[in-house]
Amino acid sequence: MSVRLKLTLSYAAFLIVAGAILLAVVWLWLLRYVPDVIIARGPGTPNRGDLQRAFVPKAAWAMFFIVVFGLVGGWLLSGWMLAPLNRITRTTRLVADGSLSQRIRLEGPRDEFRELSDAFDTMLDRLEAHVEEQKRFAANASHELRTPLAITQTLLDVARNDPARESDDLLDRLHAVNVRAIDLTEALLLLSRADRRAFTREPVDLSLLAEDAAETFLPLAESRGVTLEVDGDAAPTDGSPALLLQLVTNLVHNAVVHNLAEEGRVWVSTAAGQRRCELVVENTGPVVSGSQLATLVEPFQRGAGRTRTDHGGVGLGLAIAKAITEAHDGTLALAPREGGGLRITARLARTSREATAGSVVE
Secondary structure, three states: OOHHHHHHHHHHHHHHHHHHHHHHHHHHHHHHHHHHHHHOOOOOOOOHHHHHHHHHHHHHHHHHHHHHHHHHHHHHHHHHHHHHHHHHHHHHHHHHOOOOOOOOOOOOOOOHHHHHHHHHHHHHHHHHHHHHHHHHHHHHHHHHHHHHHHHHHHHHHHHHHOOOOOHHHHHHHHHHHHHHHHHHHHHHHHHHHHHHOOOOOEEEEHHHHHHHHHHHHHHHHHHOOEEEEEEEOOOEEEEOHHHHHHHHHHHHHHHHHOOOOOOEEEEEEEEEOOOEEEEEEEEOOOOOOHHHHOOOOOOOOOOOOOOOOOOOOOOOHHHHHHHHHHHOOOEEEEEEOOOOOEEEEEEEEOOOHHHHOOOOOO
């Protein structure tokens, strides 16, 4: 049976039971009080049999009316009550057919159906945004992967058409292109892994990761004339040591590479509050506008002055950092510095310091 039919029968059954109880109460009252008064008037007055013959047909008609009224009224009432649910069902079917732009937008008082409708619309908003983001990501990834393959194909064609060409230069260029393709593939796999949250959580101290990343990129910073400073307190959290190290590494690398041509600076700090701990990476660099800031965490996006260099990466550094932070139920906030550069803050849930004591990050 449909829900509407079940509700109709439920309403009708409740009304029938209530009507039967009411008629039974009336009948009992008549039997208890009315006959005594009638009999006290003397012989020839109506007795209980006459009262029964007068009451029962009217009670039967009353029950018949109650049954009909209960069924018809219950059917109409259940239809009115289920109208919002039918609207939600129709929208769900349209969405299932691929129309993600559909919304319920249920009006009226904020009851259970309205809350369900609003929750469903919110889910559709996020789903549509996620699908669009995935489409853009797939298109950008295809373009980025096609570039090294096209370069490789061109170099091979040139070498085949020019046998006298020296092979050393060709091999060097092919090696560089192949390295970039491998780096891009590994970055895509890392981003996918972070999105799936396929990792085991362990105690990690962000301050130790910051020191490790700074030590790794110190030679690169010195070669580019960038001063790298690390400071901060212990910042214990739970997560994947490898992914969180990748998070810190990406942020520090991004700060070093996208900096001033001369006398650039990078500041890395950690701090811990009662419930949250944070990693802050700040650097000098070109001025970043608000419109550019919103796109920097998208895959393959680069702002003004953030061009590809010998250490420029594959355009996935901040996108991976954001994915890793969100996979650890944290937030990644970007803010422009006055005078140029960025301030990037990763906030994660804090754990007790004792839990991370003696933890080693490989």
